[in-house]
Amino acid sequence: MSGTELYPADEVLSRNERVVLNLYVISTLLVFVLLMLFGLTMRMAQGTWINVPPDLFYQLMTAHGAGMVGTVGLASSAVMWFFLRKYVRLNLVIFATNYVLFMLGALAILAAVFIGKYAGAWTFLYPLPVHAMTVWSPHAAALFMLGYLLIGVGFLLFYLDAMLAIIRVYGNLGRALGLRWLFGGQIDKSHPKAVVASTMVAITNSIGTLAGAVVLVMCLVNIYFPAVVLNALLVKNLTYLFGHMFINASIYMGVIAVYELLPRYSGRPYPVSRPFLWSWASSLVMVLIVYPHHLMMDYAMPQWMVIMGQIVSYCAGLPVFTVTVYGALTNVHRSGMRWPTTAKLLMLSMFGWAAGIVPAIIDGTISVNSVMHNTQWVPGHFHFYLLLGVLPMVLALMFHLVGARARAPDHAIDKLGFPVYLIGGIVFVFAFLTAGRVSVPRRYAVHLPEWLPYDQAGSIGAILVVAGMLLLTSRIVIGLLRAPGHADPAHAAH
Secondary structure, three states: OOOOOOOOHHHOOOHHHHHHHHHHHHHHHHHHHHHHHHHHHHHHHHOOOOOOOHHHHHHHHHHHHHHHHHHHHHHHHHHHHHHHOOOOOOOHHHHHHHHHHHHHHHHHHHHHHHOOOOOOOOOOOOOHHHOOOOOOOHHHHHHHHHHHHHHHHHHHHHHHHHHHHHHHHHOOHHHHHOHHHOOOOOOOOOOOHHHHHHHHHHHHHHHHHHHHHHHHHHHHHHHHOOOOOOOHHHHHHHHHHHHHHHHHHHHHHHOHHHHHHHHHHHOOOOOOOHHHHHHHHHHHHHHHHOHHHHOOOOOOOOHHHHHHHHHHHHHHOHHHHHHHHHHHHHHHOOOOOOOOHHHHHHHHHHHHHHHHHHHHHHHOOHHHHHHHOOEOHHHHHHHHHHHHHHHHHHHHHHHHHHHHHOOOOOHHHHHHHHHHHHHHHHHHHHHHHHHHHOOOEOOOOOOOHHHHHHHHHHHHHHHHHHHHHHHHHHHHHHHHHOOOOOOOHHHHHO
């Protein structure tokens, strides 16, 4: 069980740990800003405020989509590592290797997109990469996939190290998940929520990452040996199992920050409970079988899989989401807590997760999906998750770290950056959702005049998001690069 001490001794970083974690934090922040600028460029191009050629638009879309999902995953893995290392012994070399492989993969992806002109979106769906009508070469497509493969290997090493470390302490993964307490027995209230969440993520995303590795190798073989013909439906299933699992794992890693940090700011304990353990155990199963809701428009899909995708869509997000949001609200209710930026970000993440799940469940209904899936409703709901859900989770840890290291932080930046980011994020996602409601298509580089007001509203939201993110990033980077040391007592109380 997480204590209520703001900066416990077991979280103090060694010099090498601090260097590696700083690399994670600073790199992900800079990449977030860059990719947000790509997104802003696309929205302004759709709104006719700037002129971007269609081929460049789709290159930006490919880099933005692949880069954002990967970078959110990298940032969330830093959250998981920072807290999990208190309970099990993680290998710092593996954590650093994950970073190196990610950066090599990111460079390969950027080179494939902006040098090789690859613009097939993050899904690299067969057979598009090898039938590009001379827009890009097969080598560019292969480089893009190789970048994915490098990133996947890094994450797989990280998860395998986490599972090995967990097994060494708890005996097996089932005990780490608390399965022995599902049907009875006295629950150990000190059992860490971070261990439960990390175990679930390590199991599920290892499977998702392996599925991604298999499909990437299959596609790479097909690029250079075209006689090896692939089953397009199998490739699409493996691709979406990988993609869906990866982004969900990012949320589940990021939420560890809520479990660990919120009780410190509220001053109340936040112990593990039987509903909590049930929610994570059930989510472990459901998150692996819910991905067919991405394939409801594929008439060739087996009917039972489509039905399963719809039913599980209604159920998969609710267990962990419900216990987390309800637990967070009850933890802060009448606690008398003050609201530094870290606490604000933690509660914003709960709002983003809670509100973002509503349009996702709506789109997970087959009758709605057949009309809405290829509209801007879909980027509306997943930007809701990312901008207002997952990203505030990782930013909360970053601000918490700054509080521990910066002796005289300047809170004026926080007070301006947070509301600007929040207002911009809400305007941005609702511009997408409103456009989707009237069937504005997604992935179009050129829009009709009737669609421009939605694009221009989204552009204004994106400008505010970028401005807020720049303020928050500058505050975090400056704070992290200062000499390490605990904050003064007045700041700790604040």
